[in-house]
Amino acid sequence: MSKNKIIQVSIWLTRSVIFLIGLALLLFTVLVIHWHFDKTFYQHWYLKNEFNAGLDSLAIHISGKESIGISLSELNNIMMYWLLLRNVVIMILVVIILFKVVRFLKSVRKVKTFYDENIRTFQVIARISFLLAAISFVNFGTVDGVTTTHFMLPYRPLLFAFGALVLSEVFKEGKALLEDSKSII
Amino acid sequence: MKIVVTLDVVLAQRKMKLKDLSEEIGISLTNLSLLKTGKAKGIRFNTLSKICDTLNCQPGELLQFER
Numbered sequence: 001m002s003k004n005k006i007i008q009v010s011i012w013l014t015r016s017v018i019f020l021i022g023l024a025l026l027l028f029t030v031l032v033i034h035w036h037f038d039k040t041f042y043q044h045w046y047l048k049n050e051f052n053a054g055l056d057s058l059a060i061h062i063s064g065k066e067s068i069g070i071s072l073s074e075l076n077n078i079m080m081y082w083l084l085l086r087n088v089v090i091m092i093l094v095v096i097i098l099f100k101v102v103r104f105l106k107s108v109r110k111v112k113t114f115y116d117e118n119i120r121t122f123q124v125i126a127r128i129s130f131l132l133a134a135i136s137f138v139n140f141g142t143v144d145g146v147t148t149t150h151f152m153l154p155y156r157p158l159l160f161a162f163g164a165l166v167l168s169e170v171f172k173e174g175k176a177l178l179e180d181s182k183s184i185i
Numbered sequence: 186m187k188i189v190v191t192l193d194v195v196l197a198q199r200k201m202k203l204k205d206l207s208e209e210i211g212i213s214l215t216n217l218s219l220l221k222t223g224k225a226k227g228i229r230f231n232t233l234s235k236i237c238d239t240l241n242c243q244p245g246e247l248l249q250f251e252r
Binding site for chain 2: 180183184185
């Protein structure tokens, strides 16, 4: 596969993921609105990870029998809106990162890889990833008057942030080498 | 300490214009101008060979070392 095809496929895949995240966000918002009017409908829908910290706290599974996790019908309004808000913020940040990735891939396609814009792109990705790590560090939930707070080290966004920072330094080095190469006649 | 490019001197001796040299060796006028004014960071052996061949000179005639 040629370089351009790989990049084209990568751009297409990234855009697909952005679309799927948007769709998931929309579905979850519709679910919350419906839940608001008919909570009993969700008595067999379970929040698998309860209120665990981390990025994947919104794992819902549907089971006909009693299952592990908290039933969505047991949640109060505040907790449901907290879930919505937390996951909307996380998903928006992930989407911003993915848009930056698409922008970077487009610059590679145009053979403008080692430029200031890409160095800034990776720095922004690193900052957003650190923010994601900070947001997903803690989560809490109150069910039947019992409040639980969960903490975890969000290693995935942290590793991603460090990776992006390292790449921004690599691109700085690349830019310097490109400038050197251009000034040799 | 620096390397000084004396391309302008050799060109004047050969009564040749930079534009003509550029067309002869296939290197842009902008790049040759950068080389002539000492703004280039380096010169490839390939470029040096082409210039020497066209101007019928030695590399030492084009480059000087100044303390």
